[in-house]
Amino acid sequence: MTTQSSQRVGLLHTVPALAESFSSALHEAHPTVESVHIVDTGLLDPDPAGGVTQETTDRVAAHIRHLEESGALAILVTCASTAEIAEQVDSTVPVVRVDEAMAEQAVTIATEAARREDRTGHVEVLVTRPSTVGPTGRLLERFAAAHPDLTVDVTVVDGAEDAREQGDIAGHDALIRDAAIExxxxxxxxxxxxxxxxxxxxxxxxxxxxxxxxxxxxxxxxAALRMHGSPTHAAAPPDA
Incomplete structure (x- = not known):
């Protein structure tokens, strides 16, 4: 139940396990913030023609509207593949990409490294789903646009996503570790x-x-909640 002392955020996931982990992280960071979660694994279903289907776009928009109606004052999309779609949704509250802060930080680190004679300013991105390559690559290119000397490479860790879908988390992690070491x-x-x-x-x-x-x-x-939320906002949302 939303109270005068609490505020509510919404989270959209495509991996069920992330709902619990993000809920715990939110509680640790800000115990009085309530969270509403939607999990839709179907958003990861590939489009046979490549790209994004209208059905996927409509589903993302519907989920964001539902989170708004549930009283969320800010929304986090935890799927890198879906986050780019969510950015285009007309929302009355802030919609945050889970990977945006990370991308900005990566470009900052690479820019600082490029100032050294022995470094090139190389950002290496590992993904497990091919559908993440485009959205993540474009996000990093957006932040790196002012730094043409930087190099951004995106690599798919073959087999990792299949391992996760089969419940082999150890195998998933091992493949990522091997790629990271390389x-x-x-x-x-x-x-x-x-x-x-x-x-x-x-x-x-x-x-x-x-x-x-x-x-x-x-x-x-x-941060988006602090910017958008207020005691007045917090009292208004209905129970989810």
Missing amino acids: FAARADVLVLAQASMAEALHGVELPTRVLTSPNGGVRALL
């Missing part, structure tokens, strides 16, 4: 593009900085 030596910053990849390198030490999206996404969501 690319870390020659990159100035390594980006794990999808929130579902965030724990794959737990306990692994690499020679380069590794960025994941969940923590930055939560911080960006709470």
Whole structure:
């Protein structure tokens, strides 16, 4: 139930396990913020022709409207593939991409590295779903536009997504670790593009900085809530 002392945010997921992990992260960061979650694994169904179907666009828009109607004062889309679609939805509240803060930070790190004679300003992005390549690549290119000396490469970790879908999380993580070790030596910053990849390198030490999206996404969501929310807003939303 929403109270005078609490505010509500909405989260849209395509991976069921992320609902619990983001709920925990939000509670740890801001215990009084309530969260409403929608999980739609069907948003990841591939379009045979490539690109995005109108059905997917309509479903994302419907989910965002539902979260608004549930009283969310800010919304976080935790799927990198879907987030680009969500940006185009006409919403009355802020809609935040889970990977935006991470992408901006990656470009900052690479830009600083490029100033050194022995570095090139190389951002290496690992994804497990081919559908993430375009949205994540375009997001990074947007931030890197003012820095033409930077290099952004996006690599699909073959087999990792299949392993996750079969319930083999250990195999999923092992494939990501192997790829990370391979690319870390020659990159100035390594980006794990999808929130579902965030724990794959737990306990692994690499020679380069590794960025994941969940923590930055939560911080960006709470920042959007602070900008948009107010005690007046917080009292108004109906119960979900």
